[in-house]
Amino acid sequence: MQDPVPVTDPADPRLDDVRDLNSSDRRPDLPGGKGLVVAEGNLVVPRLAASRFPVRCVVGFAHRLEQLRDVAAGDPDVARGLDGVPLYEVTREVLAEVAGFDMHRGLVATADRVEEPSTQEVLDGLGPDNRVIAVLEGVGDHENIGALFRNAAGLGVGAVLLGAGCADPLYRRVVRVSMGHVLRTPFAHVGARPTTWQRGLADLQARGYRVVAMTPNTDRTLAEAVAGADKVAVMVGAEGPGLTEHAMRAADVRAKIPMAPGTDSLNVATSAAIGFYAAQF
Amino acid sequence: MQDPVPVTDPADPRLDDVRDLNSSDRRPDLPGGKGLVVAEGNLVVPRLAASRFPVRCVVGFAHRLEQLRDVAAGDPDVARGLDGVPLYEVTREVLAEVAGFDMHRGLVATADRVEEPSTQEVLDGLGPDNRVIAVLEGVGDHENIGALFRNAAGLGVGAVLLGAGCADPLYRRVVRVSMGHVLRTPFAHVGARPTTWQRGLADLQARGYRVVAMTPNTDRTLAEAVAGADKVAVMVGAEGPGLTEHAMRAADVRAKIPMAPGTDSLNVATSAAIGFYAAQF
CATH class of the missing domain: 3.30.1330.30 (Ribosomal protein L30/S12)
Structure with a gap:
């Protein structure tokens, strides 16, 4: 030094x-x-x-x-x-x-920023024991992106794939809220076009990941959705609208965190953390 | 109107x-x-x-x-x-x-504020089907208290008990961050003195709640700690120092969320949400 x-x-x-x-x-x-x-x-x-x-x-x-x-x-x-x-x-x-x-x-x-790896390079780099990755769509809030990376790192999520509409993960506030984990956890943009998105998820599936779309609009619980899965890709969408139909159709299964009546959905980073936990343990 | x-x-x-x-x-x-x-x-x-x-x-x-x-x-x-x-x-x-x-x-x-119910009144008011409550110690950050109440409400937590050092749950920012759920979820202060704290937790235990202290400093996982419990009180402490030894000694069991090496503990509201989820489902 x-x-x-x-x-x-x-x-x-x-x-x-x-x-x-x-x-x-x-x-x-x-x-x-x-x-x-x-x-x-x-x-x-x-x-x-x-x-x-x-x-x-x-x-x-x-x-x-x-x-x-x-x-x-x-x-x-x-x-x-x-x-x-x-x-x-x-x-x-x-x-x-x-x-x-x-x-x-x-x-x-x-x-300096460095060239972002491709989705394939990120997935190639995962250790053989990796069991959980995250897939985001439309998470446009820097604080939520930062919290998501913090939760992903803490819960052993090997990589984060970013779909359309996500905020810049290297924005200063994201780095801070993630406690620097956005600098360590590999990430890549899957691509905004339907074909690249579907190809990215198909690649995941070919590698043995069950793609689980988190949404309140299903009868299947998170516990049911991850049961028996060796590897899980936890997919979450924007707070408010949630995942698009387009995104969900490319998933293997939809899953909800059962919510108490009269309450709102959880914050997206919190929902993701519960998804990571359920998939991991 | x-x-x-x-x-x-x-x-x-x-x-x-x-x-x-x-x-x-x-x-x-x-x-x-x-x-x-x-x-x-x-x-x-x-x-x-x-x-x-x-x-x-x-x-x-x-x-x-x-x-x-x-x-x-x-x-x-x-x-x-x-x-x-x-x-x-x-x-x-x-x-x-x-x-x-x-x-x-x-x-x-x-x-106007109203007189706060006693711990006993809050517990008496729980429905027979209630399975999870929250116990906080030293959660001094308004945003964390608010997020905790939001997560508690969403995940069906029937009541929140506040120990020493917690921020005012009726502060304006807490009301906002909780999305108003702090106004709906019953809460009471357990009391700061060791005797009131122990008596409060003993009351919980007498009502069939297993008091689970969330801490990284144990070998027992959260899943192990809640296994087989009919009712669970999830206890979390301040971000940074965590629960005091005094608080943990009054618990039935200590539990950790297994964290990836080289990462920080999760935000207290996020940890609590995972605790609520694990206890509830």
């Missing part, structure tokens, strides 16, 4: 990667703009460093950079990811002015 | 119940202050009206009040809750000035 370089001028171009982080049009994580991956905080920055995304720089308070050095000293993957990466040491005031808000966590790192 | 009364002056004292809704010290839902219950939006306001909390007033845009009348016409519980309640019709601009922010939902109602 390099030695931190103090930067005291908020206008210094070396801090451009973390400038205007909340700006609706200039923010550096916009795919149409710089399209950077932005990780924040002591927990997530090391996860970025250990991920497949090449780190560009780290900006932080002196004691946060010191803590990062300690983490890297104990984790060769983190150390490798930070090898040769410039570290900029800033005060809280300078970072607040650059980022546009008070980043009390005091540590932020950026990385 | 009364006819709406237009109010055009933001300073009108009839709107005081919804004044400064976000103010840190004057907000009307603070237990130390007015301690009102505040419900927002087309979904939650009718749930407040149908609840045990006596509605004080409804403030809203003309078309929102019209929609509320339609709901009341089809639901006698809602109509009864709104009987004699003043309805104030306001514009978006007036409501924004009174509340202190743009309430685009355009409908807000307030109610």
Whole structure:
């Protein structure tokens, strides 16, 4: 790990990667703009460093950079990811002015996006023991996408496939809410067109995954739907409308979480977590 | 339902119940202050009206009040809750000035708090078929409390018992995040002192509930812990520290959701949802 370089001028171009982080049009994580991956905080920055995304720089308070050095000293993957990466040491005031808000966590790192693997590459990369994957359609809320990746990682879901209408999984808020797990869990876009979607799911089925579409509009319970399945792909849709008919027709089976009368459906990330749990254990 | 009364002056004292809704010290839902219950939006306001909390007033845009009348016409519980309640019709601009922010939902109602039932009263009120209740300790985050109540209601949890260190379940944000279910699901505070906590849990056990403490620090899985139980009390603790030893010692059994290596524990509301699901189905 390099030695931190103090930067005291908020206008210094070396801090451009973390400038205007909340700006609706200039923010550096916009795919149409710089399209950077932005990780924040002591927990997530090391996860970025250990991920497949090449780190560009780290900006932080002196004691946060010191803590990062300690983490890297104990984790060769983190150390490798930070090898040769410039570290900029800033005060809280300078970072607040650059980022546009008070980043009390005091540590932020950026990385370049890398080319997304194909669905097939992601599925090829799954270990032989993997039993559950996730398939999303129309999950357009960044917080829900982030929570979904957090739940997927925690419950041992090997990969996430994204269908049409899903929010950008590398948006800064997703990285944060997922606690960095979106950087570690392999994902790929299945493709929005009906043919690519069906082909993607057919590929899953050919690999032995039972594709289970989560929807309140069926009599079959989740427990019934996953019973006896060796491998399960848990498919969830947008909050509100849920999965499209088109998506559900490509599934092997529909499944509901039995809900109490007079209640609403659960949040999509919570429903998915229950689906992952039921499929896994 | 009364006819709406237009109010055009933001300073009108009839709107005081919804004044400064976000103010840190004057907000009307603070237990130390007015301690009102505040419900927002087309979904939650009718749930407040149908609840045990006596509605004080409804403030809203003309078309929102019209929609509320339609709901009341089809639901006698809602109509009864709104009987004699003043309805104030306001514009978006007036409501924004009174509340202190743009309430685009355009409908807000307030109610008085009512005396909280005792743990025993809540448990006495459970139906004979109730199989799952929730017990919380140290859940201090309003959003988590709200999500917990939403998940509890959806998964048929009959009551929620609150131990020490839990956030106020009638805070405005909790009402909103719970989608109003905190107004419908019975809850009671078990008491912070060790004796009341132990007595509360002993009462649960005497009624046939197996008290299951959710913690990552055990070898017993959730599935094992709930196996064969007719009735289950799912106990969860604060995010981060989790349940205290004191709380866990009073439980019948400890249970973990098996987590993938290198991941964090799940959000407390998500863990609880999985616990409710495993206990219920």
